[in-house]
Amino acid sequence: MNAQVQIKKIKEGFVGQKMIVIPPEIHNQIAKNPLINNLYLTAIGFYPYANHHDRRRNTGCSQYILLYCIEGQGTITVQGKKHILNPNHFFIIPRNTPHHYHSSSTDPWSIYWIHFEGENSDRLYSRHTDGAAPSTHSLPYDEHRIELFNQIFNIIENSFDQRSLELANINLLQFLSSLIYHKETFLSFYEVDCVNKSIKFMKDNLDLNFTLQDFASEQNLSVSHYSDLFKKKTGFSPIQYFNQMKIHQACQYLYFTDMSIKEICNTLGFKDPYYFSRLFKKLMEIAPAQYRNNHKKRT
Numbered sequence: 001m002n003a004q005v006q007i008k009k010i011k012e013g014f015v016g017q018k019m020i021v022i023p024p025e026i027h028n029q030i031a032k033n034p035l036i037n038n039l040y041l042t043a044i045g046f047y048p049y050a051n052h053h054d055r056r057r058n059t060g061c062s063q064y065i066l067l068y069c070i071e072g073q074g075t076i077t078v079q080g081k082k083h084i085l086n087p088n089h090f091f092i093i094p095r096n097t098p099h100h101y102h103s104s105s106t107d108p109w110s111i112y113w114i115h116f117e118g119e120n121s122d123r124l125y126s127r128h129t130d131g132a133a134p135s136t137h138s139l140p141y142d143e144h145r146i147e148l149f150n151q152i153f154n155i156i157e158n159s160f161d162q163r164s165l166e167l168a169n170i171n172l173l174q175f176l177s178s179l180i181y182h183k184e185t186f187l188s189f190y191e192v193d194c195v196n197k198s199i200k201f202m203k204d205n206l207d208l209n210f211t212l213q214d215f216a217s218e219q220n221l222s223v224s225h226y227s228d229l230f231k232k233k234t235g236f237s238p239i240q241y242f243n244q245m246k247i248h249q250a251c252q253y254l255y256f257t258d259m260s261i262k263e264i265c266n267t268l269g270f271k272d273p274y275y276f277s278r279l280f281k282k283l284m285e286i287a288p289a290q291y292r293n294n295h296k297k298r299t
Helices: 024-031 119-129 143-158 162-180 187-204 212-218 223-234 238-256 261-267 273-284 288-295
Strands: 018-021 040-047 054-057 064-071 074-078 081-085 089-093 099-103 110-117
Touching (some): 024 162, 040 162, 064 074, 064 162, 081 089, 119 162, 143 162, 238 261, 261 273, 273 288
Antiparallel strands (some): 018 040, 054 099, 064 089, 074 081, 074 099
């Protein structure tokens, strides 16, 4: 390793840590390079089990600060609001904003962190928040993301030559994108979650009637894609599943209340009692009145 590279290594006191701060003269070179001066890192590091890690900047930092936790826990306070950073969560502290962050005293965090700036950093941060206040974001763990971080670190650890700096900062955009665009990156993960959200929506609206298009639109998906996801996860079509939920609720009313079958129909959004009875018998293999006679709770 040459002497130029040695000056950039700084010790923080955490076992297994690694940290690089770009020296001012190298920083100036990057700022003049049109290939990467729109987005580039000024410091990068990894702090494993960072017990007693504590940073307070009363006037903020001129760069954005990314904190990505993979183990343990910590607290970040920005604009007077506290945020808990758990494993597989990240937070980007906006530039020029007073902040305070620290590791948990009982379960110290392990964090990857990067300071970054450049004209496109403002645009990227705007994409990240979409006008909302700073907050933590959860995402699936991705080994490739860690490999990419280590690649960025290793490139600039070995050399500050122009091509190395260009490659490291080109990869920086990919790394940040894997966090900021995590929903688009892990589309299948979040689409499965859409099924859970849809089931909750059904449960909260058993008194109403919906079409397949209604359910798909509520999750911002096409009918065909939504139907495929739902069937793959539950084994049923959305309408079948919704009707089953209605009939199971009808069983509760028949068992625990004295509501008439007509009242149950109205409560569950069935306009036709005969259709309700046919559907109930199809799913339960017994008519509603017989179900009540056989299973009515006796006190």
